Amino acid sequence: MVSGMANQEEPALAVVLTKNGLTVMRPGMELHYERDARTQTLIEVQSSIEPGTTASELIAFRKTAWKLALEIAQGLGWTSQDWPMSDFNYSIVKAGETEVGGIMPIPSHAKGMPPTWGAYVTVEDVDATAQLAEKLGGKIFVPPTDIPTVGRFTVIQDPQGAVISAITYEKK
DSSP: OEEEOSSTTSOOEEEEEOSSEEEEEETTEEEEEEEOTTTOOEEEEEEEEOTTOOHHHHHHHHHHHHHHHHHHHHHTTEEEEEEEOSSSEEEEEEETTEEEEEEOOOOGGGTTOOOOOOOEEEOSOHHHHHHHHHHTTOEEEEEEEEETTTEEEEEEEOTTSOEEEEEEEOOO
């Protein structure tokens, strides 16, 4: 078990390593992460939040827990590489040389959005996918947008409320 205190204002965090992952705890909250066998990335599989916990407390804890989980993952041989954006750093997570995920803080233009996990589906044409989603009753959360040296993506919501991202990677 590893524990530490970030500053006098924040409660101590404890980390318990398990066979398949780790648990980050503080009084009233626990987040359980496991390593996905296929992608070798950490995923949040369960959380235990005490009633009465405010959303801002939970968001702050999730950010701290994830940062700590990344540090431990690096100790297990996974790496992350910061990619500076206009108002935050996007961290690319790698297993060996393979990019298997990314982590970013909630951007300023999405203030109030809860922490979330996102999934990407590779498509031939992001713009056509966004148009089709709208035609079928979906919403466009992020319009088709270029990511330099990566490709083009969009974030869409289906009529039932499920959110997913579509991406077309640059040909290399």
